[in-house]
Amino acid sequence: MKKHILPALKLSLFSLIFFSGIYTLIILLVAQLAPNKGLGQTIEVKGKTIGYALEGQNFTQDKYFWGRPSAVAYNAMGSGGSNKGPSNPDYIKDVQNKVDSFLVHNPGIKKENIPAELVTASGSGLDPDLSPNAAYIQIARIAKARGLQESKIKAIVDSHIDPAFLGLFGTVKVNVLKLNLALDQIQ
Amino acid sequence: MNTEIAGIVLMLVATILLAIPLGNYIAKVYQNKTTWLDFILNPIDKLFFRISGIKPEREMTWQQHLLALLTINFVWFLFSMLVLMNMGWLPLNPDSNPSMTASLAFNTSVSFISNTNIQHYSGETAVSYLGQLVLMLFQFISAGAGMAVCAVVFNAMKERTTDKLGNFYNYFVKSCTRVLLPLSVVVAIILLFAGTPMTFKGKDQFISMQGDTVNVSRGPVAAMVAIKQLGTNGGGFFGANSSHPFENPNYFTNIIENISILLIPIAMVFAMGTIIKRRKFAWIVFGVMTAGFIIFVVPSVYMEMKGNPAISRLGISQNRGNMEGKEIRFGSAASGYWGISTTVTSNGSVNAMHDSFMPLTGMFTMLGMMINSFYGGVGVGFLNFYVFMIISVFISGLMVGRTPEFLGKKIEAKEMKIATIIALLHTLLILSGTALASHLYAHNPQAYATWLNNPGYHGFSEMLYEYSSASANNGSEFAGLSANTNFWNITGGLIMLLSRFLPIIGPVAIAGILAKKKYVPESAGTLKTDTVTFGIMIFAVIMIVAALSFFPALSLGPISEHFSLN
Structure with a gap:
């Protein structure tokens, strides 16, 4: 020793x-x-930082695309998931509430078309992305809130879709912050 | 083919293709042969040895190796306690994060020196940048120490009779500077250009599009994430670990990080084949480990992609699988694959919340830690596998009526006793820890109500997972468990200590004793160890000794939960 x-x-x-x-x-x-x-990497509008390219932020207004639910309310100083187990009855109730609230804000949407990723919390609580389906399903609401044609918003979503890595590997996704910036820039 | 599945296949193939040349390189390093990095690393290593007053050519016996290992780990422990309990007022603390309490500092110190990296805190608010840099130091040196003892065992497995098994400090320094450091620099640079922060500035503040004020944690992240993956450490900079967009910005970085998790543990097996000049034997070991790995990966990925039946019953669409606790950019397949990668090795970093995995995926992640030798941690994973090989040789020797011999050395009672104790220790620690916690909870659910985030079977799984992770020196958690209490900090810390050092001492002792024995050349009567039959034998022993002992506990947790869901 x-x-x-x-x-x-x-x-x-x-x-x-x-x-x-x-x-x-x-x-x-x-x-x-x-x-x-x-x-x-920050995203700036008129010289002011309005967000970080990699981190999601909270969107609740009808005129914006909503990101994934976040267990930490998009707190970029306290990342984390819900850590709810798949069989937890409170958790299932919580998801049901999110589905109901989504239907209230998006009348005319069929329940079976709501993608689960829109009503389940992300791992980091800062997920910046949505699946294309989770963006498409919000188009009607946003079009109404902004008084725009649905086709115009769909074109924005389509032009923002990130393909799988090299077109072959992983998931297809769309960045919520960039989508919403593009929305604000039309008007 | 589905692009999510294609991504997994790519990761596995790329990992193996990279591990083979890396194994050859590691073999050269441990045999003091020249490599192409010598021009820069020779002077650095010399500096290490000169400053520390170490003569790297002075050979040690197995006892001296262990003494050197334990002494330096004791120094690390004291140093870590000192920093973690005082970092609040020390420099490099722009966000004014506090010092740790004694019980949290004890758990964290043990956790990082034992290569576990269980974190009962969130990096954003509970550690200063100085604290992070010191924890990062342990990510290098605890991994280097594990690799060094593994190199000692490789050295002892050679065909000769000796008690001189190389120099511990030589293996240790070279593992750090010649294997971990260059790979970390490469991975850190890839992360930097993908957007991972690397700065000493404190948190940033901005007004979001909706007008909320948002504070963003930053820090020297890229440097730490690289070594956390390569050294099977797993301790993240941020609370959400590698699911955090700063730690793991996109699918490409996810591929790089997942490869980094498995790379060195696999390469060590090939290095062993080269060092002891038995490449076919290395392929058998690799085959057994990979078979185990794939058997865990396939059902886990399937369960995650299929989604949660309880969510399906709500009548919504689950095209992307079980997305609770997962990130869109990785998807359910790559998250399931990572879950198994990080638990069969003792890494423990996560890119999705394991607590929200489907019950059977949760079970396979736990089994990965309970077996802890399908690849296993850098260095130490092979030591665990070595114990199972000794047991397999002995059992097969008895079955065919031959003297149990392993690589030309007779296995006798003393070695068998050590191997059996080590093989059973892991089971003992996990199950008695879980039993104690369950007892306390069951007898006073009000007092301990804050422990668990989920009721019923899943709550039991949270406790079983915590001790499996501690005992496997893994570091991942069912993070719903509120583990920053004296009970969890101290019991977990003690288990991490025992399960780090005893499973190192045991195999090193066996290898040292065997190395000193007379070498018996192989004859017609020798049980061949480099055959598929022997590979199947090892696999069976692992399944019976390790996996089956946990079957009752797993039935109470994930298996019951699975059936309750369907």
């Missing part, structure tokens, strides 16, 4: 300098070349 304690102390100290210090500095240096210098 005694023979090992001094090398252990010195080795740990130098590891601290090397891995917490030098490695971090190298990555920090490279970050200066990355988008927005490693500060996180």
Whole structure:
């Protein structure tokens, strides 16, 4: 033990300098070349930051596309999911309430067309995306709230769809913040 | 083919294709052969050795290796406690996050030095940047320590008789600087360009489109996420771990991170084949591990893509599968695949909330941790597998009436006793922990009502998962469990300690004892270990010893929940 304690102390100290210090500095240096210098990519309108490209934000008004439900109310300083188990009766009731409230705000929509991702909470509570179906189903409501033609809004959604990675792998999605920005820019 | 499934196939194939050359490279590192990174890493390693006063060529016995390992881990533990309990007033704390309480600091310190990374806190509000950097240090060195002891065992498995098994510090430093560091730099840079933050500025504030004031946590994220995946650590910068858009911005980064989770554990198997010059044996080990992995992946991905029957009964559409706790950019298939990847290795990072997985997916993630050797953690996963091999050799030796020999060394009572104790320890720790917690809860549900986020079978699963994760040094959680209490911090911490160090001491001791024995060349009477038959034997032993011991507990949790749902 005694023979090992001094090398252990010195080795740990130098590891601290090397891995917490030098490695971090190298990555920090490279970050200066990355988008927005490693500060996180922001989206700006008229010189003002209105959001981060990667993080979802809360949309509740009828004239905007709504994102996924968030267990943390889109708190970007306290990410997390609901951690509800699939058999939890309170959870099922909660989803049912979300379905009912969606139907109230979107009259004329058939229940069997509501995609589950619109009424179930995301993992991070900051999911920036929707599936195309979850966006399409909101078009009628937004068209009415904005007094626009549905076809015009559908064209916006279609032009914002991100295909699967290389067209072959993973999911197809659409970024909610960018959709809503595009909506505001029509008028 | 469905693009979500195609993504999984791509990830698995790419992981294996990368692990083979990496295995050759790791073998070169542990045999002190020249590699193409020498020009930059030789001076760095020399600096490490000179400053620490270490002579890397001085060989150690297995006892000296263990002493070196335990001493340095003790130093790390004290240092970690010191930082975590004082970081509130120390520098690099722009968001004024507080210091930890003693019980949380104990749990977190043990968790990070033992390569577990269970987090009973959320990084955004509970750790300063200094704290994060120190935790990141442990992500390097705890992984390096695990790889170093694995290198000792590889060295001991060679065809010779010796008690000199290389130098611990040499293996340790080289694991960190030559394997973990270069890979981390590559992964961190990929993440940076995908949008992962890397800054020492504190939180940002902006007004959202709807007029809400939003505070955004940032920090030196990219550097930490890279090593958290590569070192099977799993401790995330943010509470939501790799489901957070900053930690895992898109499907491509998800592929990179998922490959990083499995890469080194698989590469270590191939490195073993090269070092002990038994490549076919390495392929058998790889085959057994991969068979186990795929057997867990297929039903889990199926269950997640099929969705939740209780949600189906509400009459809505579930095209994307069970999306509770998942992110759109990954989808249910890649989330299920990650869930198994992160639990068969002892990684424990998550890209979806495991608490909201379908019951059987939850069961397979738990089984991954209960077996803990289908790949397993960097270095230590192979040690767990080694224990099962010793047991398999002994049992098959008895079955065919031959002396149990493993790689030319006789296996006798002493080695078998150690192997059996280690194999049963994991079961003992998980089940007695869960039994204790269930007892307390069942006898006083009011007092402990805040523990569980879900009632019934699922609540039991939350407790079983927590101890499986602690004992497997995994670090993922059914995060509905409110685990930042003295009871969970201390019992979990003790289990992590025991299950980190005893399963290292055991296999190193066995390997050391075997290395000293006379080498018996293979003859017609030797039980061949590099055959498919022996592979099946190991698989059966793992299933019987590890998986079946947990069957009653799993029946009470996920299996009952599954049947109650349908």
